[in-house]
Amino acid sequence: MATSRTAGKTRGSAQGAGALRRIKRFFDDYSIIYAVLILIVILSIASPDFLSLKNFTNVFRQISMIAILTIGMFFVMVGGGIDISCGATVGLTGVLFAMFMVNYGMHPVPAFILTVLAGVLIGTINGTLVTRFGIPAMIATLGTQSISRGFTYVITGAYPISGIPESVSFLGRGYVLGLEWLPWPVFIVAILAIIAHYMAQRTRFGRSVYAVGGNPEAAYLSGIKDKRIQIISYIALGALSAISGMILTSRLASGQPNGGLTWEFEAVTAAVIGGVSITGGRGRVFGALLGAILIGLLTNGMTLIGMESYPQQMVKGIVLVLAIGFDIYSINKKSKN
Amino acid sequence: MAEYALRINNISKSFPGVKALDDVSFDIKKGELHGLVGENGAGKSTLIKILSGVYSTDLGSFELNGVPVTVDTPLEAQQLGISVVHQELKLVESLTVKENIFLGRPFKGKMGIDWQKLRDEAVNLINRLNISLDPDELVSNLSVAQKQIVEICKALSYNADIIIMDEPSATLTEKELETLFSILHELKAQNITIIYISHRLEEIFKLADTVTILRDGKHIDTLPVNQVDREKLISLMVGRTLGMEYPKRKVEIGEPVLEVKNLNRKGVLHDVSFTLHRGEILGFAGLVGAGRTEVARAIFGADRGVTGEILLNGKTYSPKNVSFAVSNGIGLIPEDRKEQGLVLDMMVKENISMANFKSIMSSVFLMPKKEESIAHKFIDALHIATPDAERQVKYLSGGNQQKVVIGKWLNAESDILIIDEPTRGIDVGAKAEIYSLMCDLAEEGKAIIMISSDMPELLGVCDRIMVMHDGRITGELMAEEATQEKILEYAIM
């Protein structure tokens, strides 16, 4: 009886354009692809060494540890939070991993498990401070950052822990099946990213994260346990930070108390330029990952053309501000249309 | 002096996938109250936003007092004497009432802002509305209705020649409506032109001189109100003749499913007791602030500090949080769709599946196909005007957003559904469909609590009506005996 109504009509006409819309949505979701491609073109012109498999493998391996953080940061930020303690968690867990094996003579496997648990514990503390005690995420994690880093210096006396067993060196320095183009850390990132992507897009948890970040009250009033969802995302980041920390320890063959310094900054930057909204509720795992790749390429490119590391840091800061500015701009533009 | 306050000439506006306005032209006479009606998504708000400089037009122009004008920003509109009370409230929650009324226009005194003058002016405006509202209260502490009043004060404060109101009455109750109507009469007496959008057609007949009908973005007609009757107006709006407005069916009332005993919450609820039966539609009437929403939230586990006893299917039920209530088969359609009902950045289909992930899951994964088909089921059943299920709900018209919230809770298949102002901002045709769906649910043996400030709706749909005042239940009326007068009597006692 109501076939002439707007709903039926407009939908019918739009259906033919379904495939086109999907392609358009893909580029809307991953608009960062353009930036990555442009950067690749510029850098390959600027430096002849840039465009080689060896250099790319190198870049990917360099960014792998930050990429792992970015994947965790993705969930925290989409859920409406932020965690600036994760760099310090990398440092602490990297050192713990080394100490478990060196100082306590533990087998790598239980050391690995205990280290992940330490990351989980830090994530739980962060999540609890933010959700149960209502401390703003920025402040709460600033606190845990300082605590973790301080604790790391206390237990190490600020000296590196060396003497890591050879059996864990593959984690940071080895190649999967001896393939020169597939370092272990890169392989781990790929696996984690695929899992994270499916978690975000195809599970109840992932959907809930988007809902909580988009509108916590509406999510709560739909029966979603908003606080639990947020705590879990902080825990995931804690655990991923631990994995990142262990790769770092393996790569440097020692536990470095300074490990992961400022990585939270890189992870947030990667996520934001990858399309994760600082206000929560929006973003894609592969977008964030591309963000990390972009940062890696940028750093690599700047190094190849001989830029010092201090100005590099300034450039990264500028990139973060631009990315956030663009995010805010597009939120405002969309709401005004 | 030109005869027309505003002439709208061939206005068109498209959004991706939607032609929101299609060659719309009509004239608005000076000093008249011009009603603007049409189904959800017909383009009413879009037209208003173009007039007030929020959107730009694709084609067309308009004339103000016989002079062609362009309006590119809301500020320009205000300077031209056009003030708007938008459908979606745009207040700064963290500021007070008085600051919101004069936002962006601080009264300069010798030493910074002249707060006394600001406050006095705000009090003046509030007094003009004859309503009790504390100018120093934070907006975040106000109810939706009170926020609406702040918006009206704000529009009044510009001393505009043309005031446009986009569904100002949708959130108001009887007493507040009376106030609004008297304000409108006063404005008319001052020869101010008013454009008035409403889905409550009785208001159009009571207030308007002329009415314009839009349908699917097209101008259908503009006529003097005394030349149409309700039925004619509805058929012009929906393009067909509508059956019964209140398709109430007789349903066998079953055993009690929810027994509420002595519900208390400090300062909010006092000894609220009632029983809800299988197959029943139980209405809750009362003025805004009477505590109806709080009763709903208490049953739904959304508020702390509630004492009392609740029996669900004869067993003790103490809702410690919302997800507990949901998993016990209770659903709540909240009154404020934007704040509480929807995740605006998410798609239509994602919002619809949000209260019942199981409906779109197979073991651990969400199934896109299932989600799509469920979304389409409700888009069709509720006639949600959207180009596709992937559209983000923020792009839908107000009434269609409301339908998405309703779809979400229909999909949750709750045994007990509490609906807080279910048809706020929904067009007549869709209202009838929603009532009919409620009757279907009752026939399936579900129970429904309907909180509403729309009396005809309560009388037309409910089996029984509880009336609340000041956090207490002050009366109970069976459908047969209930009248507007009796409800009002209990509501203000």
Ligand SMILES: Nc1ncnc2c1ncn2[C@@H]1O[C@H](COP(=O)(O)OP(=O)(O)OP(=O)(O)O)[C@@H](O)[C@H]1O
């Ligand atoms: N910013 C936007 N982006 C995309 N589509 C939009 C936008 N604003 C409105 N629309 C679409 O334009 C059409 C008209 O919307 P509009 O808000 O004018 O309807 P309305 O008549 O005010 O309806 P209601 O009675 O529900 O408030 C709808 O189909 C809506 O989905």
Ligand SMILES: [Mg+2]
């Ligand atoms: Mg509207």
